[in-house]
Amino acid sequence: MRLLALCAIPLVTALVVLGAPVFRGRRVPVALLLVVAGAHLTLVASLWVAGPRPALDGWLAADPLGLTVLTLTSVLFFVTVIYAVGYLRHEEPRSARVFAGGLLAFLAAASVVALAHHLAMLWVGMEATTLSIAPLVFVRRDRRSLEATWKYLVVSSVGIALALLGTFFLASAQGDLGRPLLLPDLIAHARELHPAWLRAAFLFLLVGFGTKMGLAPMHTWKPDTYGEAPSLVSGLMAGSLTGCAFLGVARVTEVVAAAGLGSFAQPVLIAFGLLSLGVAATFVIGQRDVKRLLAYSSVEHMGLLVLGLGLGGVGAYGSMLHLVNNGLAKGWMFLVAGNIALATGAANSGNRGLIRTLPASATLLVLGLFAVTGSPPFGLFLSEFTILRAAFDGGHTWIAATILAALAVIFVGMAALVLGIVLGEPPAPIGRDLGAVPVRESGWLVAGPVALAAIVLMLGFYIPGPLRDVLTRAAMALGGTGP
Amino acid sequence: MTPDGLLGLGLLGIVAPAVPGIAVKTKSLLTGRRGPPVLQLYADLAKLVRKGRVYSRTTTLIFRAGPVVALASLIVAALFLPLDGREAPARFAGDMVAFAGLLALGRFALVLAAMDTGSSFEGLGASREATIASFAEPTLFLCFMALVLAAGDLSLSGILGGPLAAAWPHAGASLSLVGVSLFVLLLAENSRVPVDDPATHLELTMIHEVIVLDHGGPDLALILYGSALKLSLFGVLVVSVLVPRAGFSGPAALALLFAGLGAIAVAVGVVESVMARVRLVRVPQLLVGAAALALVATILQLG
């Protein structure tokens, strides 16, 4: 019941917002968004307290993997809506209905993906996330966002189509038996699945969902899309959408691991992971736009996630922990970038001396730099260290060395841009800026990032018991071990 | 060399000029005109044969030999076709290559004759004809390949005769594709719309017409008759693929063949009145499309 509510409430609200004439021409109904976000978060919290029974004949169920992604989504959405209260005071989108409806539809779709145990339903939810985010990327309606939306739509749609093919391959792997594609069923009978079809399914699902994650070489849409979409949308995408896509990859890895084809899957995952790290390291150097920089950082972290999955052992736990850490940290960074963009017009290297003009945001930006590049004491350090440990455990020293090298390069590249815009002398206000009201860093705009930062910081020292428990169980389902 | 075979060949020779006549008549009727009589070409040939010859001073023996070689090669090529649906007057394994080669020889002779005149119009037409040929020949071979795979025989008598009839039940799909491809080839090789408009007066838009621009009198008669024969030969190809006649007795098979030829002529007429000539740059595209169809037919046989 609760599971159905989690998916249905945002969906129904989205349909109402998009369809009901009372919302036409009005401002974005932020209060409504807050209510839905709050309700969603409460329901998710209740799932932690008492695990629910599967709904819809087992099509929806909350297992540890799904619960992690769902919680991440819910928290990020809530924080984003709080941020939106302040954001919308300065910049109102042209179509408020589409904006609000898109956000709510995304929440519904992400919930479906997180809770779906029928793999075709997971696919439908994934496609729904693509479609619900597209109008949000397009909100500004200028040439650049148009180009970004088009590239996003085309590449994502092709990726999702390939994932659908992979899902059908998975169905073919069952041979003559023709059972429904329920995850527990598939895992239980994994050994009976036809290996050729299963391998093909794994490859197509990895490429398809990897496109949505932004793994190299399917990442080409990411910098453009994250760069042109409004920051709060980018934050949701980088934190939550990637998590959902990773969930798709993880689900098929579960089946493959249960079928004993781990030795086939792992090198593929490691290859994609290393490629993503390499691409990220290459393009981070000389990057001038903060949001594009964060997009490449996201590519890097997706690579790490997949690497952890591929390395196995404690790497699976590391991936799960990293999923949480990275999602929160990306949300934090994008919201801060949004503040900068609101205040100065664009968060790129044209800015200087932000520490004077926007002290709170600048501090959060620098702290976020350290967090996102995996420095202690933030949580990402712990998760990245766990993945490195998995590399050493498995005897893949050269992989560990490559990871470290890439991380170092990325740190240098990111620091160059971030420190460049934070330090120095702020430019004198010219022309029309002289009389304009400066964007104050209101509570609404700062509260969200601060909260996320606090959580990421805490996760660097202390992982709460229930969370550790859920992450461990998720890791074991993925064929790995706990910490 | 059976009597039936020679009879069929003789009949084809006599009937050939009627085939373009039927096509033109159909086209006229469909466009609301009365058009020339079906047997007009016979009258034209008779008129041309009685005329004298005039040769340009820039031409050589090649120009005079062109029409003769063209017609001769067509007649020899006709020997390989199983007109009664079973056996051709001449056959050997791989004679389809000889068939294609003879057709190419005929075309080559005409093209050389055209270039021999030294006129720019003919040269233009010659190069166009050669281009179209370079796309049409592979398509023809692809069609033959598909037929060989379906029928399992390496001679034209086999792939158009009995073994083909046996292959229809299980290879029907690919054989239909081959039939369509051969029809497109027919339109291309015989300079019908949409590849070339036989009724145009503008030399710059002609392909085949302009090659024979300088021929007159008996030479022109040979060429016109040759074109009609070539159209009939391709018609025989298409009909043999689409309507296997191996089960019928000799006369019945011949009758069916000529009926089929008539139907093909009507189809050509219909196509001519429905479609417009495509731009010259699109003609290779059209032929590649036909080649793709033939390729798909071949693949279906292999799979």
Place this chain on the structure above:
Amino acid sequence: MRDAAQVVLLLVVLSDLAILGTSRLSSCIRGLAAQGFLLGLLPVLIAPQLSVHAVSLAVGTVIVKAVALPWFLAWAIREAAVRREVEPIVGFIASQLLGALAVALAFAIASRLPLTAMQQPLLVPVSLATLIIGFIVLTTRRKALVQVVGYLILENGIYLFGLTQTESVPFLIELGVLLDVFVGVFIMGIVVFHINREFDSLDSTRLTELSD
């Protein structure tokens, strides 16, 4: 019924090649509509017995793929006032040859995949061929609308493959897939409309402002 299904599948391949070879946008859309109609016929032809499931899927497919989407794309063409595709990145002739090669490749791959005996033998090769040809159209054409057509051909190929799994992929899911495709193309159409307004052309090679 098997023979009818075979003929329909062959016509699907022909429609693929036809769309690949045409440069007129309206012909592309008509080919797509024809393909949608053929795809709608298939559930009814390959189902072992007629069921509500098969018939409703067929009807839904025809409505979405043969009527709604082509009509919407035609609207988009009228709005954008484009008629022809300019020479694509891979020329038309090369595209056709690639298409024929794609069919060959599809048959070759399909012969190596383990298939159960009860399925229609042509279904998997034709689905793979349609998939590859959809990819070719998507990646080598310049006009944004033709890229959408390519995406739809890709989806058609996947839909064809899904028809081999009538038990594991239930009716609701097929409907969900159809709906997703419809909404997706709808959104793409809106974006194309805006592209035309902003850039005054549908040439996607003009979308080069964003880069590193």
